[in-house]
Amino acid sequence: MMIDGASLPASDRTPADLLRAALAADPARPLLTFHDDATGERVELSVATFDNWVAKTANLMQDDWAVEPGARVALLLPLHWQTAVWLAACWAVGAVAVPDGDPASCDAVVAGPDRLAEAAACAGERMALALRPLGGRFPQPPAGFADYAVEVPSHGDRFTPYAPVRPQEPALDLQAHLLTGGQLTALAADQAEREGVRPGDRTLSALPMNRLDGLLAGLLVPLATGGSAVLCRNLESADEATLRRRVEQERVTRVLR
Template sequence: MIPSPSDGAPRVSSALASLAASGPLPRLSWTGVVDGTPERLELSGRVSATWANKVANLLVEEIDAGPGTRVVLDLPLHWRTLAWATGAWLTGATVVAAEIVDAPDVEHPPGGSELPDVLVTASASAAKDAVRDGVELVVLVPMASFALRVVGGLPAGALDGAADVAAQPDDLGPVRTTEAARTALELDGRTWTFADLFGREEPGGTGETWWGAVAVREWSSDADVVLEGAG
């Protein structure tokens, strides 16, 4: 059972509650190429919801994440990225979508001149720089779908985006209440509130928003989510 985490994110919570109860059939499919190796992964609704819960639990345990916490996702289109986004939203935090398609090394953490509270990245050098610059929580995520831990060394001060997440409880722990008017998503200088995630299109009327928000909308309508990316 997934408790309702916040007044400001009822649809996120509802979507994950529906996922958890949807049985063993795949509700999330991801295909991509990681380090030259084609990958395909299917996750049931229960497993997808569990990963989001684990991420939320880690964020709360490490930095007491909640409304106003800024979580930069320096990650490509990937099932792990979606887990981090939904987990952050369960806590009421703001997701800053950096969307680095090939996850190259970067000199400084993305997300603007203001240091984020959290940087979640696939780049070891970005993780190292973020720790040096004083980002409160830095997480290095392996992109291989079946990776149990970061391979090749974890920068001092960073958490392992596979092993440390997997060690968290499957069920969502206590989280703080947030308001619907709180910012849920930042992307390319635009913002969406939690209410907007399910009710507002991109400014300019193109009907587009970040793919992670679209995925949660699909889950909320009991649709399956298919992600195709380079990894």
């Protein structure tokens, strides 16, 4: 999907508004189901559970890191449910999420286990995600990094930003294209309308979240429409029979690979 931030329409709502609305409408409905076809891991998060992770992560950013609106957070992460959490947490505090961004040019960095050497270039806060099943921690904490699984549990389950997060403020820096929160929510609504996405639809997506189409399919469109996403990491290692079973078992209505 081509990005031209200057020409995009904008909504008066932010991605955080979409999550609040989804929580008020039906907190128990599934929002994200994550499969890792290399490990066999499966995790399902309801809207309420996802919101809980987002609130804890946003409180960590705001209270421990002193993140303010406009701060830039590099996300060096693969397709994963915790990637979606960090994106939503950035938008909750008003930070600019920078997927695959240059850590040296960002105020903080969040990295998976295979990108820690790259992430060490950040002079600010550094968070390491083990990306282990059930949100497990590193066996040994990585030098120079905080371990997300160790740090996040103590933070509060509800989040209130110290400063208002406005839809006209930058929310995403994707390959040097800066998009506001209002533009992201407008894109989600437009995508849902063009593709006929309805409430209750379940989208299987293997698209990485460092791409706009993957971010929309895997998080923002489900939030905007009352749907859900089945995120599949390492889907290329699964055969067609496995994919057919997953579509049936997860009640998938759309497949994006």
